[in-house]
């Protein structure tokens with residue numbers, strides 16, 4: 420369990436992170452979402468002691484990061500995949516990192532296999548694509564066999580196969596009881612595989628709850644197609660629903676398909692088509708963050 424309490428960081432006049440409080444549960448993938456500049460990287464840097472918070476703290480099973488006896492064995496993090504010596508081979512990079520973290524050198528071979536980089540083990544990291552660097556950085560985070568992974572935008576630079584591989588990897592890690600905290604500015608991407616979401620905008624926490632809870636809260640939209648669109652819009656407008664009309668097509672919010680069908684039947688209105696779409700998680704989150712101007716323009 421990761422407990423983030425009242426984390427705050429100001430740069431000059433800019434409040435990068437304000438009073439951020441949330442928990443990240445084991446056995447689940449938690450997505451950390453928000454637009455560029457929302458404060459995700461600053462929060463994650465504070466979570467691993469790279470940036471000192473002005474106030475607040477972060478605890479891993481009740482212990483602060485800097486008080487952990489062997490942090491590499493508890494928390495693996497990738498905050499910047501470009502952060503590696505370009506002249507070193509993948510294997511040597513991992514051996515050097517292992518030595519610094521007090522991990523046996525043979526772990527390098529194991530983590531290379533785990534991220535699918537065995538065949539590139541003797542190539543220099545400087546020649547790696549961003550996607551390969553992401554894998555190598557993840558391998559580095561896995562060296563201490565930690566139970567917690569913190570990853571900042573890990574799918575940057577990965578091709579679709581790489582993204583699928585990463586999702587499966589993180590899903591399995593969580594299913595084995597691990598804790599996964601992964602950031603992205605792409606809400607749709609995270610909603611595909613996260614269990615919980617921590618949503619931020621403008622340095623503030625906007626929501627911290629399960630994907631299911633956020634999805635359930637959002638009302639559905641009913642699409643009705645009828646040659647009597649104006650008549651249907653008129654009767655619907657008299658009940659408490661929102662109606663938008665475009666030619667023969669109505670978009671109705673705040674009701675259900677069954678209710679629209681009944682109203683149409685009661686008024687002798689012929690429907691050509693009637694469908695109900697649940698709003699995407701992305702739409703729901705954009706609602707949540709409507710107040711955040713930065714989110715709206717992201």
Ligand SMILES: Nc1ncnc2c1ncn2[C@@H]1O[C@H](COP(=O)(O)OP(=O)(O)OP(=O)(O)O)[C@@H](O)[C@H]1O
Pocket residue numbers: 430433434435453454455456457458459460461462604
């Ligand atoms: N070292 C720093 N000095 C000054 N301002 C900073 C520093 N680091 C971050 N900021 C500012 O703090 C705010 C939050 O930035 P942060 O990088 O944490 O956001 P983010 O959500 O990770 O965005 P991105 O997806 O673009 O990385 C931004 O306005 C940024 O300009």
